[in-house]
Amino acid sequence: MAISTATKAATDALAVNRAPVSVGAQEVHRWLQSFTWDFDKNRTKYSTKYKMANDTKEQFKLIAKEYARMESVKDERQFGSLQDVLTRVDAANRVHPKWNESMKVISNFLEVGEYNAIAATGMLWDSATAPEQKNGYLGQVMDEIRHTNQCGYINYYFAKQGQDAAGHNDARRTRAIGPLWKGMKRVFSDGFISGDAVECSINLQLVGEACFTNPLIVAVTEWASANGDEMTPTVFLSIETDELRHMANGYQTVVSIANDEAASKYLNTDLNNAFWTQQKYFTPVLGMMFEYGSHFKVEPWVKTWNRWVYEDWGGIWIGRLGKYGVESPASLRDAKKDAYWAHHDLFMIAYALWPTGFFRLTLPTAEEAEWYEANYPGWYDMYGKVYEEWRARGCEDPDSGFLPLQWFIENNHPIYIDRVSQVPFCPSYSKGASTLRVLEFNGKKHSFSDQWGERMWLTEPERYECQNIFEQYEGRELSEVIAEGHGLRSDGKTLISQPHTNKDGRLWTIDDIKKIGCVFSDPLKAL
Amino acid sequence: MTIEVSGGRRGLTDPVIAATILAAIPDQPLETQRKMNYFVTPRGRRLNEYEVLCCYTQPTPDWIPGGLDWGDWTQKFHGGRPSWSNESTELHSTDWHKHRDPAFRWHALYVKDKAEEWRYTDRFLKAYSADGHVRSIDPVWRDEVLGDYLGAFGFSEYGLFNSHSSVVRDCLGDTLRMSSAMIGLDKVDNAQMIQAERTFLAKLVPGFDESTDVPKNEWTKGSIYKGARETVEEIWQGTYDWNEILFSGHMVYDPLFGQFVRREFFLRLSAYYGDNLTPFFINQMQLYHSQTKGITTDMFHTCLADDPAFGDYNKRLLRAWSDKWLPRTVNALKDFMGIFAKIPEIKGVTSKDAIEAALERVFDDWKRDYADPIGYKVDTAALIKTVLTGLK
Numbered sequence: 042m043a044i045s046t047a048t049k050a051a052t053d054a055l056a057v058n059r060a061p062v063s064v065g066a067q068e069v070h071r072w073l074q075s076f077t078w079d080f081d082k083n084r085t086k087y088s089t090k091y092k093m094a095n096d097t098k099e100q101f102k103l104i105a106k107e108y109a110r111m112e113s114v115k116d117e118r119q120f121g122s123l124q125d126v127l128t129r130v131d132a133a134n135r136v137h138p139k140w141n142e143s144m145k146v147i148s149n150f151l152e153v154g155e156y157n158a159i160a161a162t163g164m165l166w167d168s169a170t171a172p173e174q175k176n177g178y179l180g181q182v183m184d185e186i187r188h189t190n191q192c193g194y195i196n197y198y199f200a201k202q203g204q205d206a207a208g209h210n211d212a213r214r215t216r217a218i219g220p221l222w223k224g225m226k227r228v229f230s231d232g233f234i235s236g237d238a239v240e241c242s243i244n245l246q247l248v249g250e251a252c253f254t255n256p257l258i259v260a261v262t263e264w265a266s267a268n269g270d271e272m273t274p275t276v277f278l279s280i281e282t283d284e285l286r287h288m289a290n291g292y293q294t295v296v297s298i299a300n301d302e303a304a305s306k307y308l309n310t311d312l313n314n315a316f317w318t319q320q321k322y323f324t325p326v327l328g329m330m331f332e333y334g335s336h337f338k339v340e341p342w343v344k345t346w347n348r349w350v351y352e353d354w355g356g357i358w359i360g361r362l363g364k365y366g367v368e369s370p371a372s373l374r375d376a377k378k379d380a381y382w383a384h385h386d387l388f389m390i391a392y393a394l395w396p397t398g399f400f401r402l403t404l405p406t407a408e409e410a411e412w413y414e415a416n417y418p419g420w421y422d423m424y425g426k427v428y429e430e431w432r433a434r435g436c437e438d439p440d441s442g443f444l445p446l447q448w449f450i451e452n453n454h455p456i457y458i459d460r461v462s463q464v465p466f467c468p469s470y471s472k473g474a475s476t477l478r479v480l481e482f483n484g485k486k487h488s489f490s491d492q493w494g495e496r497m498w499l500t501e502p503e504r505y506e507c508q509n510i511f512e513q514y515e516g517r518e519l520s521e522v523i524a525e526g527h528g529l530r531s532d533g534k535t536l537i538s539q540p541h542t543n544k545d546g547r548l549w550t551i552d553d554i555k556k557i558g559c560v561f562s563d564p565l566k567a568l
Numbered sequence: 569m570t571i572e573v574s575g576g577r578r579g580l581t582d583p584v585i586a587a588t589i590l591a592a593i594p595d596q597p598l599e600t601q602r603k604m605n606y607f608v609t610p611r612g613r614r615l616n617e618y619e620v621l622c623c624y625t626q627p628t629p630d631w632i633p634g635g636l637d638w639g640d641w642t643q644k645f646h647g648g649r650p651s652w653s654n655e656s657t658e659l660h661s662t663d664w665h666k667h668r669d670p671a672f673r674w675h676a677l678y679v680k681d682k683a684e685e686w687r688y689t690d691r692f693l694k695a696y697s698a699d700g701h702v703r704s705i706d707p708v709w710r711d712e713v714l715g716d717y718l719g720a721f722g723f724s725e726y727g728l729f730n731s732h733s734s735v736v737r738d739c740l741g742d743t744l745r746m747s748s749a750m751i752g753l754d755k756v757d758n759a760q761m762i763q764a765e766r767t768f769l770a771k772l773v774p775g776f777d778e779s780t781d782v783p784k785n786e787w788t789k790g791s792i793y794k795g796a797r798e799t800v801e802e803i804w805q806g807t808y809d810w811n812e813i814l815f816s817g818h819m820v821y822d823p824l825f826g827q828f829v830r831r832e833f834f835l836r837l838s839a840y841y842g843d844n845l846t847p848f849f850i851n852q853m854q855l856y857h858s859q860t861k862g863i864t865t866d867m868f869h870t871c872l873a874d875d876p877a878f879g880d881y882n883k884r885l886l887r888a889w890s891d892k893w894l895p896r897t898v899n900a901l902k903d904f905m906g907i908f909a910k911i912p913e914i915k916g917v918t919s920k921d922a923i924e925a926a927l928e929r930v931f932d933d934w935k936r937d938y939a940d941p942i943g944y945k946v947d948t949a950a951l952i953k954t955v956l957t958g959l960k
């Protein structure tokens with residue numbers, strides 16, 4: 042149409058209709074796919090053995106401004122609740138002390154996952170070629186910033202308003218002392234960002250989000266609210282509203298590579314490795330946080346696990362990807378065994394190493410022991426009995442001079458750390474499936490607790506060179522390590538971590554630890 | 569009572585559960601230090617919410633300066649490349665956690681602003697259309713300049729947007745990462761606003777072509793954006809150092825080329841062609857530009873150029889990067905001069921004297937705000953002269 046007639050047409054159109062007109066997000070988004078162009082260097086900076094298709098579409102078609110509008114509506118609701126009614130009813134001081142402690146770990150560790158997911162989805166945004174696929178990942182980049190801030194907000198809120206701020210107020214510094222941290226980094230940090238970009242997407246989206254987000258973010262809200270915590274559901278359920286888009290991103294990642302020949306060769310191996318990587322840490326740690334970090338119980342972890350991980354994810358979710366050649370991971374069966382005992386094994390070790398934490402741990406009470414035995418027959422003989430012994434030796438009392446770690450040493454039950462997952466295990470005293478394997482490479486010994494991790498290491502040992510806490514702390518005295526890692530409260534002498542949450546119990550100080558004279562040794566050296 | 573709670577009973581409201589919980593809570597809080605991140609050095613007098621929620625979320629070990637963690641990465645890339653590492657950039661810092669967005673925007677504040685801008689955009693467009701403003705736009709300006717050349721400029725913004733993906737992956741600090749994602753999102757927002765304006769015009773002007781075909785052809789094959797396109801491609805995909813990507817895009821190319829195109833061409837000229845619509849969108853882009861400028865000058869000047877140990881070294885490298893990226897940017901501007909032959913001339917507005925004055929404003933701003941702080945010597949008159957040789 043010639044220019045002058047266009048002007049006349051515009052004027053004529055206005056004469057007929059002067060209704061206000063605007064532009065909707067979808068009207069802009071439908072052009073997005075054409076925003077890119079071809080040029081020589083247009084390729085990703087992060088190599089992947091897969092090829093993502095150029096025409097991949099996204100399911101949630103957002104533009105920048107519409108994204109902001111949607112999220113800010115959710116923010117208003119969430120921060121409104123926290124700052125208004127929950128503060129007025131002093132909700133942070135109506136949370137069970139045990140759960141107050143668990144949230145130090147849960148919120149901060151989830152924050153690490155959220156934070157690393159920013160970088161992970163940045164890498165995927167780079168790797169995808171289709172603008173719509175890039176856009177889906179971009180939305181997730183922004184969401185993960187949101188979630189990082191939200192998780193931080195939980196610790197911030199509990200620190201400001203709650204019954205024990207220590208640990209909530211400095212988790213980003215003190216988390217690095219203890220035995221749970223390096224494993225955390227494997228699943229929630231490095232596993233998301235270091236590797237083949239598609240492999241990272243599988244770790245983050247297909248497994249981390251599609252599989253473990255439900256138990257982690259949804260189930261946790263039930264445990265929280267049973268234990269008096271309404272802050273966590275307020276925040277975590279708001280986080281969860283974004284996760285659907287992330288799972289869709291994971292789904293689209295698979296769709297985008299489905300026709301690529303590499304997918305038929307590598308996809309199921311990558312999925313199996315990713316599943317094992319994630320479950321190896323989350324299965325025991327989540328189970329432990331829920332069951333041992335609460336007073337009121339929702340249901341046995343093994344039930345939650347079977348519902349979300351085995352049936353929902355392993356069955357339905359993976360089933361939906363079947364048409365793209367995706368199979369249920371071979372390691373799922375071994376994981377199912379872990380879901381029964383692994384968290385009980387891990388709690389024992391975590392409790393034995395309690396001074397290195399940034400939270401207070403509590404031994405099961407008599408009524409909890411009954412609950413465990415009812416749900417996990419055989420629990421008492423393996424664990425309950427030992428906890429009675431520890432308690433009788435004064436493990437909660439600063440004057441006792443007894444750390445449960447001594448029990449492991451006295452009974453010749455060395456604690457090793459799995460090189461690949463960085464999860465501690467005690468092969469001679471556990472009901473879970475872990476078995477000790479030791480391999481030597483470049484003059485260094487490496488311990489492993491299962492065949493799946495060992496295989497990953499055997500294929501690519503250069504990816505798993507990280508020293509563990511025993512190697513790092515070897516020869517150093519415990520109180521020194523704690524002080525150096527800032528594990529002290531603001532009085533400069535009381536430990537942040539404690540072996541009880543009894544309100545009348547005495548708190549341990551750094552001097553109580555020092556006089557025990559506990560020195561770290563590397564169990565691999567003794568082999 | 570039993571400790572297993574069923575039927576969704578809540579500890580806050582269920583009297584029996586609540587009583588058990590209250591009995592277990594210590595009479596006095598166990599810790600008096602209630603400020604989260606109390607160990608962080610605040611930028612201002614007191615630690616603010618942004619610093620509480622963002623600082624040290626990055627879990628780097630202490631061998632990456634500023635990190636609080638220790639040891640190696642637990643999983644690396646195939647072949648053993650580390651998750652994050654000092655060699656990802658040529659610049660050095662004593663503390664990669666030092667950067668702050670001067671506006672202290674964490675996610676909630678950032679999206680709140682943008683959400684307001686979106687709502688206001690919607691109201692503005694409705695009023696604009698109902699008012700019949702569109703009738704006053706010069707037809708050549710509307711169909712050729714907005715339709716084709718503004719559309720083509722959207723690709724520059726979109727390319728710059730994509731240059732942030734590897735920065736978001738690779739950079740070494742938390743506040744850096746969040747700022748980079750935000751200024752990246754602003755760039756795709758710009759590209760989308762340009763498309764929104766074109767779609768809006770298509771709704772009001774029968775026959776106006778909203779498709780991206782012609783602009784894309786102009787961007788990829790035309791002469792006006794040739795230098796710009798080549799520079800953007802090099803920033804986006806030719807550059808691996810995450811600092812160099814940010815520096816080339818936000819400290820050289822955009823404050824010169826972007827500022828000239830947005831502020832001195834579309835924003836300044838639109839009123840002369842009866843166009844009150846484009847300024848509405850460009851002004852939002854200019855707001856983003858000024859926010860971004862605050863962020864990137866904090867990164868490169870406040871943090872890196874003034875680093876107590878590496879300041880001199882960093883300034884030298886930034887000057888070397890300026891040497892690399894300035895000629896390309898000047899060339900992009902020179903090519904862009906071709907656009908003036910496409911529009912109806914208005915004396916004193918689109919004539920050479922006015923263009924020269926506009927270029928002076930842009931180059932003077934750049935010299936004062938970007939070159940001087942790193943001691944970069946630049947002959948702006950000579951650069952402007954080179955640019956003007958592009959006038960047809």
Ligand SMILES: [Fe+2]
Pocket residue numbers: 155158184185188280
């Ligand atoms: Fe998230």
Ligand SMILES: [Fe+2]
Pocket residue numbers: 158185250283284287
């Ligand atoms: Fe997510």
